[in-house]
Amino acid sequence: MPLFIISLIIQIALIVHIIKTGRNTMWIWLVLLVPLVGTLAYLIVEVLPDLSRSRTGIHARRGLTNTFNPNRDLNQATELYEQADTVAHRMLLGRECLNKGMYQDAREMFESSLTGVHAEDPDLMLGLAEAEFGLGNPVRAKELLDELIRLNPDFKHQEGHLLYARCLVSLEQWDEAEHEFEVLHTYYSGPQAKYYFAQLLEQKSEPGRAMDLYQEILKTADRNRHYRSLNKPLITETKAALKRLNKGLH
Numbered sequence: 001m002p003l004f005i006i007s008l009i010i011q012i013a014l015i016v017h018i019i020k021t022g023r024n025t026m027w028i029w030l031v032l033l034v035p036l037v038g039t040l041a042y043l044i045v046e047v048l049p050d051l052s053r054s055r056t057g058i059h060a061r062r063g064l065t066n067t068f069n070p071n072r073d074l075n076q077a078t079e080l081y082e083q084a085d086t087v088a089h090r091m092l093l094g095r096e097c098l099n100k101g102m103y104q105d106a107r108e109m110f111e112s113s114l115t116g117v118h119a120e121d122p123d124l125m126l127g128l129a130e131a132e133f134g135l136g137n138p139v140r141a142k143e144l145l146d147e148l149i150r151l152n153p154d155f156k157h158q159e160g161h162l163l164y165a166r167c168l169v170s171l172e173q174w175d176e177a178e179h180e181f182e183v184l185h186t187y188y189s190g191p192q193a194k195y196y197f198a199q200l201l202e203q204k205s206e207p208g209r210a211m212d213l214y215q216e217i218l219k220t221a222d223r224n225r226h227y228r229s230l231n232k233p234l235i236t237e238t239k240a241a242l243k244r245l246n247k248g249l250h
Contacts, residue, residue: 011035014042021046074100087113087124094127103134122152126160133163138170158188162196169200178204191217191231195238207245214242 011031018027023046030038077093094109110128118124129144145164148155161184168177181197188194198213217238221228228235 007035010039014039017047018042071100087118087121091124091127094131098127098130098134101134103131107131107135120151122148122155122157125151126157126163129160130163133167133170138167142167142171158184158193162188162193165193166196169196169203174200174204185213191220191227191234191238195234195241198241202241202245211242211245214238214245218242 014031015028017023018025018031027038027042027046031042032038074093074096077089077096081089081093083089090109090113094106094113097103097106097109107128110124110131113124114121114128125144125148129141129148132138132144133141141163145160145167148160161180165177165180165184168174168180177200178197181193181200185193185197194213194217198210201207201210201213217235221231221235
């Protein structure tokens with residue numbers, strides 16, 4: 001059977017699958033206009049994750065979906081909020097705004113939700129603290145985090161801990177920040193804690209300890225493909241920081 005016929009059959013089968021399963025019609029145009037790329041993308045993003053709900057499959061779906069429709073999650077969160085102005089929808093939209101660096105919008109979502117029975121909600125308080133930090137208000141962010149822990153002493157969140165340590169750095173409370181990072185970097189799942197800790201050590205003129213942390217990040221990235229793919233920009237920055245330090249020591 002000619003290759004053209006096989007390709008056409010695959011395209012038709014995928015288009016039928018797209019329509020039957022209610023997928024975004026964007027996929028139809030992608031499969032028709034760029035058959036090879038469109039077919040591979042659709043299989044990886046839509047079909048494989050359905051067959052296997054593995055962490056890798058889900059990550060691939062998110063990555064490619066963001067490439068083709070980078071504002072999908074934000075748009076969906078906005079639609080939900082417009083359909084029903086609930087605290088849950090505000091929180092979701094606030095999170096998506098944070099992901100996009102829309103800190104003023106995020107602040108409005110979280111701040112307006114901290115009322116009534118939700119006045120002491122730790123997730124809302126954390127979201128507001130993240131928005132304040134993104135807006136360049138580390139003092140206010142730290143105040144919110146201190147209040148969060150006072151009201152919710154059992155609340156544990158690695159992103160909240162990282163944010164608190166970064167607030168201390170921004171406020172030039174070096175010793176307190178180092179104490180937080182000493183604990184944080186041992187359990188934080190990504191490279192961010194080690195990276196920001198290394199930056200702090202550079203500021204404190206401790207290049208040797210900073211280099212050790214940068215090297216730990218790169219060693220983990222070499223061993224763990226998933227870790228590497230999730231943190232590509234930060235790993236690139238880590239390589240640049242390590243190169244700069246090595247140059248300064250020679």
